[in-house]
Amino acid sequence: MRTSLRLRTRFLSPEWRRRMTNHLLSFILFTPFIGAFLLFFVSNKQREIVHGIAATFAGLSLLGSAYLMFVYDHAAGGFQFQEQTVWSSELGISFFLGVDGIGAPMVLASAMLMFAGIFVSWHIKDRLKEFYINLLVLGSATIGVYMSLDLFFLFFFYELSVIPMYLFLVIWGRHTKGYLDMKKAGDPLSDSVAHFFNFNRSSKEYAAMKLTLYLSLGAVVALLGLLLVYVDSGLRTFNIIEIAEKGHLLKSKENLYFWLIFLGFAPIAAIFPFHSWSPVGYAAAPAAASMMHAGVLKKLGHFTIIRICFYLFPTATQQWMPIIAVICVINIFYGGLVAFLQKDTKFVVGYSSVAHMGYIFLGMASLNQISLTGAVFFLFADAMAMGLLFALAGYIYYQTHTLDIPSMGGGLASKMPFIATAFVIGSAASFGMPGAMNFIGELMVFLGSWRVYPVQTVLAAMAITITWAYYFRMIRDMFFGAPDPRMAHVVDARSLVDRLPLVLLASMTIFFGLYPAPFINVIQSGVMPILARMEAPAAPSLPATAAEPASFSIEIDPPKDDDTKPAADPVLGGK
Template identity: 40%
Template sequence: GVFGVFVSRDLFWFYLFFEVAVLPMYILIGVWGSTRKYYAAMKLTLYLLVGSAFALIGIIALYLYAKGQLGYGTFDIMTLATVEYDEAFQKFAFFLMMIGFGFLVPMWPLHTWSPDGHVAAPTAVSMLHAGVLMKLGGYGLIRAGVFLFPLGAKYWAPLIAVLCIVNVCYGALVAMVQKDLKFVIGYSSVSHMGYVLLGIASLNFMSLDGAVAQMFAHGIMTALFFALVGNIYHKAHTREIAAFGGLAHQMPRVAAGFLIGGLASLGLPGLNNFVAEALIFLGSWEVEKVLFGWLPFRVLSILAIFGVVITAIYVLRVVQRVFFGPRNPRWDHLHDARGVEMVPIVVLVGTLILFGIFPSLLIDPINVGVAPLVAKISAAAEIGGIF
């Protein structure tokens, strides 16, 4: 389903593969999950189906409008991109796409299914959920929203920008007070996906580059976190932060992996997340627009940067309490990750470092995809005055 979404050039197949990717999560969590698995599986499914309904209405409206303009019906994205949509329709259609894909991003306040789903899901499903599934929302918003309806994106960008700051700060603040390691990562994901939304809302080349790069970087980083927490839970049978202490003595490889993931999370230079977040912050700073007549866009950029400070607080808190606090003899029997357990850790850590040191390996291919999108936005700017 995920591969189908990313390669589809037809909105019908795009939506079909979107549903194929989402619905199996109910089974994966409901059958093989743990904490409140039935509640989490049902909540995830209902939330995402409601979002899918909004997106479907938008796709149907788009099909009917294009049919009236072209004289024939089509779902081909490149053909639909040639149709001239009036501004009122763009505002309406983009709003539907924004809500529909906003559920999956997840955009505040449509986010509550995500942390519950992370906690209930098995380790492999959590890695898939955060690493791939959530990115379908951001990709869908760009591909079926911004690309087809740039004037609609311009109209709703201020709302997205404000909500994304709530994502960043709210997610980080809630992560600070969590007692379960998976809940920390779950709310951290909400916070980090807020940066993706900020990049999309800024509507310029640099910020959109950063948004796509952030989706990739967040997927790698969060998959690493879930792999490490799953390794600990498999051996200790608990994820409570207060139960641990000094685990770096028993599990130095896991501690090193978690520390690298944490440093990536707070945007340390030399790791992949730094490149993505820097592009988003620089791109958003270029936007000089004043939102709602009183709120400078740059204020939102500053608040987003403040979110990095909050991220540093909760990440370092977890690292200190779990791995470098007073040693708890209760866990002396635990053994470190070894053999096949090290494979995903090494691959994910290596990816964070590789694209952090050589960002052009990631950014150059992204530029190829973002360039047509920016061209479409620039063409609309001549008409509607986008940022």
């Protein structure tokens, strides 16, 4: 015990941390890019080398992300491990990286799902090298969004993340039937996107185009909002911290800034009514792309709204969150009810993810410490649970050649006991079983939202029964009953390659569901400065429900007396 304490003390000493973390964020961000670059010089015929390069560089990024969470000083809080290089002094653009208690967990989630996706995609036969290049670029792009403290580069990495998703769908995607079951039979062109581009709605091309259009049109709206902020701040800079501290944004335009940026990033967060691209994209994408899509790509919307709207426009945020609290309940019920109607495994999980986004927005809308901490915790928890379920869906499809639940015939547990066990764990995590991370996130969201939006909280809690219903039914229909003779060829996951990503994700959701303190302490340190800006006496006339102070304190591991020195700056924090 003493040896462990001495090692931790040494690793957290200022000198050690300064030496090891000078360029930690750049290492995490650029390592996958370097791996993708090296893969260009390897032939697809050299599969072992392709596998080795992809796994090594994704693994290095994961190790760096885990170390980042370990050494993040939650007592100091603020944006830590900052790196800044001027890119254009005339335009006020800097390559400015830094993470707070909100960004650090999401960096870890991106790196973990990227690493797990490498192994989930191990058996791909068609253009494996190009697949891994896209996966590494997608992982780096999402990490870049979570690290960027410059609005220009935040937007750049956001746009970069859309390109690999489009390629995943059009090259390695599959045609789907589940979406057609929701529409009138014999009317494949009733959807506006399908009609305009003359795509059948069950095609992978349709899914790719719909994803690209929704996210790109949203990005145009967000870009307009970012440019208005840049011009009106009077600072000629995209530096988020500088704009927050010194900017002269017009109060009369704050609602305009808020809605442009909120509506610009709302589609990627799959908030109603901008959600319909998401389940279609899940279902058509290969397993690793679905994992990244559900786990971290969709979370970019929530993160950017917190990072920009909550941080820069606290008055407008408090004014409009009651409306968002109503919309999020629609998200929860709509996603849950449509998931209940589905017969395709990926559509069930995909619409379940849409419903989960409503719980996260409910926590965000409540604007108190426990609810916002729970919402960010839920972001990470949902990344692990959805990543696990989509990885399992990919393996089941690889074995059965179908995702249609009735076509599987049931009884798969007798042929695939390991996969069945992992699927039960993932499903239990998704519907909030105590002992899983999702339960902690949901509980914190409800505890915080009950004080502000009691009606919405009761409705959201009732909707959990719908989640139980479709997950229990899916587990029963897929894994129990007499085995179907048509599935005699199915085998369980036996190799390390097949089991490693599943064990990794399941272990994360269980371990930190039982011991959430490390994540909660880190997340709280990122939440409190945002709430402090909202509680400033700049807007005394705001609605009481939206501006309620954050009196819930859930400090799990309070600092010792000698660690309670106040930080020099509540926004920048310390290292």
